[in-house]
Amino acid sequence: MGFVDATSTLINPRARRRRLLRKRFLRRPLAIVGLIVALTFITCAIFAPVIAPYSASATDFNALLAHSSRHHLLGTDELGRDVLSRILWGARASIEAGVFSTLLAMTVAVPIGIIAGYYRGWVDAVIARVTDVLLAFPFLIVAVGLAAILGPSLKNATIALGIGAAPALIRVARGEALALREEDYVRAAVANGASDLRILTRHVFPNMLSTLIVQATVAIPAAIIGEAVLSFLGLGVQPPTPSWGVMLADAQSYLSQAPRLAVYPGVAIFLCSLSFNLLGDGLRDILDPRTTR
Amino acid sequence: MSLLEVEGLSVRFDTDDGPVHAVDQLSFTLADGEVLGVVGESGCGKSVSFMSLLRLLPETASVSGAARFDGIDLLASSNARLRTIRGRRIAFVFQEPMTSLNPAFKVGNQIGEVLRRHLSLSRGDARRRTIELLDLVRIPSPERRVDEYPHQLSGGMRQRVMIAMALACDPKILIADEPTTALDVTIQAGILDLMRDIRERLGTAIVLITHNLGVVADVADRVLVMYAGRKVEEAPVHDLFARPQHPYTVGLLGAVPRPGSGRLQEIPGRVPSLVELPTACAFAPRCPRADQLSHSQVPELREIEPRHLVACFHPGPDAEAA
Numbered sequence: 001m002g003f004v005d006a007t008s009t010l011i012n013p014r015a016r017r018r019r020l021l022r023k024r025f026l027r028r029p030l031a032i033v034g035l036i037v038a039l040t041f042i043t044c045a046i047f048a049p050v051i052a053p054y055s056a057s058a059t060d061f062n063a064l065l066a067h068s069s070r071h072h073l074l075g076t077d078e079l080g081r082d083v084l085s086r087i088l089w090g091a092r093a094s095i096e097a098g099v100f101s102t103l104l105a106m107t108v109a110v111p112i113g114i115i116a117g118y119y120r121g122w123v124d125a126v127i128a129r130v131t132d133v134l135l136a137f138p139f140l141i142v143a144v145g146l147a148a149i150l151g152p153s154l155k156n157a158t159i160a161l162g163i164g165a166a167p168a169l170i171r172v173a174r175g176e177a178l179a180l181r182e183e184d185y186v187r188a189a190v191a192n193g194a195s196d197l198r199i200l201t202r203h204v205f206p207n208m209l210s211t212l213i214v215q216a217t218v219a220i221p222a223a224i225i226g227e228a229v230l231s232f233l234g235l236g237v238q239p240p241t242p243s244w245g246v247m248l249a250d251a252q253s254y255l256s257q258a259p260r261l262a263v264y265p266g267v268a269i270f271l272c273s274l275s276f277n278l279l280g281d282g283l284r285d286i287l288d289p290r291t292t293r
Numbered sequence: 294m295s296l297l298e299v300e301g302l303s304v305r306f307d308t309d310d311g312p313v314h315a316v317d318q319l320s321f322t323l324a325d326g327e328v329l330g331v332v333g334e335s336g337c338g339k340s341v342s343f344m345s346l347l348r349l350l351p352e353t354a355s356v357s358g359a360a361r362f363d364g365i366d367l368l369a370s371s372n373a374r375l376r377t378i379r380g381r382r383i384a385f386v387f388q389e390p391m392t393s394l395n396p397a398f399k400v401g402n403q404i405g406e407v408l409r410r411h412l413s414l415s416r417g418d419a420r421r422r423t424i425e426l427l428d429l430v431r432i433p434s435p436e437r438r439v440d441e442y443p444h445q446l447s448g449g450m451r452q453r454v455m456i457a458m459a460l461a462c463d464p465k466i467l468i469a470d471e472p473t474t475a476l477d478v479t480i481q482a483g484i485l486d487l488m489r490d491i492r493e494r495l496g497t498a499i500v501l502i503t504h505n506l507g508v509v510a511d512v513a514d515r516v517l518v519m520y521a522g523r524k525v526e527e528a529p530v531h532d533l534f535a536r537p538q539h540p541y542t543v544g545l546l547g548a549v550p551r552p553g554s555g556r557l558q559e560i561p562g563r564v565p566s567l568v569e570l571p572t573a574c575a576f577a578p579r580c581p582r583a584d585q586l587s588h589s590q591v592p593e594l595r596e597i598e599p600r601h602l603v604a605c606f607h608p609g610p611d612a613e614a615a
Contacts, residue, residue: 121352184392191349191387192380192407192458202406206397 024286031282037275044088045095054082056089056242065258074264077247078254083261086242087268093243094272097158097227097236098220104162105169105219106212112166113173114200114208118181128174134167143226147235154227154243157236161226165219172215176208183207210287217280221273228269244269295322296465296498302358302368304338304345304522313567316342317522319358323466326496328488330513330530332506332545334564338522339502343468347379348372363465381411384459388471390452394443400451401427401439404458411462426457430487449480453487460491467491468500473508485511506549510534515600518542521565521575524594528601538597538608540580574606582607 060080068075074083116127146160186203230236231245239246244265251261304316316338323329331339345356346367360367387393405419427435430453473481489512516533518526526539537543547558562579574592577583586606594604
């Protein structure tokens with residue numbers, strides 16, 4: 001079709017826009033740090049079997065509650081399990097719960113929110129009021145309640161966290177749809193004979209994507225903390241499978257002898273959720289042209 | 294036979310302050326290949342009446358009357374039926390070219406979408422036809438522009454894209470709602486030129502909604518002047534400019550800037566509220582010719598000369614005549 005030459009990359013609009021976004025991103029050091037740390041955690045989660053020096057459940061009875069050493073970089077717990085390895089394996093549960101529960105929340109919430117915001121009328125009134133009622137319960141209370149009903153496992157904890165996060169996302173999607181339905185291009189699409197489904201999928205949804213991406217980077221750390229809470233309470237990952245929440249719960253009994261057992265998973269939770277939050281702030285700034293600095 | 298025949302069209306909005314009668318008993322016809330100019334101040338119901346024909350108004354609007362297009366009554370048609378007419382047989386061009394294109398997609402895809410939906414063209418055919426259309430609306434290097442996003446085009450170009458999209462399925466009627474208002478003057482001229490060209494080459498009937506009489510003089514065959522939701526005058530363009538009858542039209546013509554004519558005339562007063570149906574001539578409070586009669590009765594439309602209708606008790610071309 002078109003011709004290709006040396007200047008085409010300079011003119012190519014997509015490449016230019018991408019370069020512009022990259023430039024704006026690179027100007028935000030905190031966002032870069034967030035991205036790097038988040039990617040590190042994700043890599044650890046994926047490659048835990050390769051990176052971790054020991055298996056998560058391997059016990060070393062010669063080193064119970066050991067301090068950091070050449071053999072065990074972060075020491076061992078009361079059963080002689082390597083803390084570093086358990087943190088690396090534990091990243092799996094956290095990232096899995098964070099990412100999948102957010103995806104679940106999005107798939108549930110976005111269509112509902114779009115329908116409420118686009119059609120308005122009684123459908124909207126019902127959805128909005130139900131959402132308001134659900135939002136009156138704190139996120140973690142809902143998640144704990146649901147996880148208790150579903151039974152303890154990582155899968156159920158993920159589902160509980162996803163459903164718990166949905167009401168807030170419904171509200172966001174609804175608000176966006178309410179604003180987008182008034183856009184001239186939506187009106188123009190109606191005037192051109194587009195069906196409702198087409199308008200929602202082609203005109204409304206794509207234009208709320210950047211907002212949803214930012215929401216996701218807020219929902220993921222909330223879910224990571226949520227998973228830790230559920231596992232801590234025994235409603236999530238079940239021992240001996242490692243999870244940061246399980247490690248915190250186990251560390252409780254040894255808090256006076258080995259407080260480091262609580263500190264390491266705590267730091268992991270803190271860094272992991274902070275990194276996603278920083279990334280989200282950065283993305284919000286670069287994707288929203290109004291905040292250009 | 295006329296292509297579009299509208300009879301007794303009324304549009305009412307139910308608001309918190311009570312019903313607003315945006316359009317009241319509007320009747321007109323549009324012939325094949327004709328350019329009809331619709332003129333009036335903001336809020337006189339000109340856009341609303343045409344949007345109501347394709348049911349593009351919010352749900353608070355109730356529409357009554359009849360609109361026959363090609364053997365069917367638009368106002369009584371189902372939504373599914375209307376979807377096959379919107380964009381296919383009657384197309385709209387809106388006022389705001391800057392915001393009427395979806396920023397998330399290439400302009401080519403947006404035009405192609407209309408083609409593929411209404412004419413079931415394949416992806417490749419749609420693309421070829423899109424390039425032809427961009428060329429038709431005189432966008433330079435259409436092969437390149439087809440792959441650009443709306444934010445890369447200027448306002449004039451975007452309006453051309455909107456026109457290309459409206460023309461995509463070769464509609465019988467093109468309704469252009471203030472297509473040039475948001476553009477600067479030189480670009481306006483280009484768009485109007487394009488409209489004339491389209492009518493000549495494709496034989497599309499065009500409804501040109503505007504508050505700019507200069508635009509109407511340029512392209513329209515026939516003019517419909519609206520005031521406060523009613524038609525106050527209708528005439529072939531030459532008759533209207535040579536012998537305007539309604540004092541409102543006379544006032545509008547006085548407000549068109551002409552070189553060397555000194556200070557522009559204004560029409561005193563403001564557009565009336567449309568909350569109550571009028572019991573007198575709606576223009577009477579602003580009218581130099583208004584008398585007892587104007588304040589007590591609604592003037593009916595009457596034919597002053599062939600094809601020249603006016604709703605006024607004291608018609609006449611001269612502002613001083615009254």
